[in-house]
Amino acid sequence: MVCDACGRVRERPESEVCEHCGAGTETAPTAPAASRSRDRDAQGRARNARPRDGLGRPLPYDSPGVARQPEGVPRTPEQALAEAQRLLDDGMPFHAHEVLEDAWKAAPEAERGLWRGLAQLAVGLTHAARGNVAGAVALLDRGAGAVAPYADSSPYGVDVVGLMGWARHVTGSLEDHGGPVPAAGTAPRLRTGAA
Known part of the structure; x- marks a missing residue:
């Protein structure tokens, strides 16, 4: 079943409220036909045009949102790390990703x-x-495992050992206390000596 308001597939069709946008089944506003079809970019690739909040969650069409990071921007590794750190510090890890x-x-x-x-x-x-403990633990473990082979070389000053320790700490805290956690207050330092 597809929600008439946001166009997303309902994960719990028996519920009276869409878990994605909060619209009720009988009171859901009708979205324009163009918004129910798949959003596409100028090259015709599928690209969700819905605005997003600071944690990357989709908002209803016509809502104010946080500007998305443009795709395919050429950056040096140092520029990418600096921009990602800025976004992490601002509490926008989805955008840093x-x-x-x-x-x-x-x-x-x-x-x-x-x-x-x-x-x-x-x-x-x-x-x-966002409070998704299982997803957080899985991705933090996977990310720590992916950076681990770079611990001896620390390319571009990336604090690989520190990031692995940060991931373990956050994972342990989530498993002990649950979530959500404050994004900016929990953000890691990507590089050694980064303030």
Whole structure:
């Protein structure tokens, strides 16, 4: 069953309220036909045009949201790390993940595991801030495992050992106390000596 208000597939169709947008089944406003079809970018690729909040959660069409990170922006590794750190510090780990994902896609093969792991750590923090403990633990563990092979070399000053310890600490805290956690207050330092 598809929600008439937001166009997403309902995970709990028996519920009277859409778990994605909160619209009731009988009172759901009718979205324009164009918004119910799949959003596409200028090149015709599927691209969700719904605004997002600071943690990357989709909002209803026409809602104010946080500007998304543009895709495919060429950045040096240092620029990507600085921008991702800024976004993490601002409590926007989902947006930091988008910057790190761009770096992952552009990285040489030998560095892709590092960038993928950094992106996974940012997504893990996103899940933790949203209160999704199981998703957070899975992504934090996966991200820590992906960056672990770089512990001896610490490319670009990435504090691999510190990030692995941070992931263990957050995972343990989530398993002991649950979530959500404050995104900005829980953000890691990506590089050694980063303030």
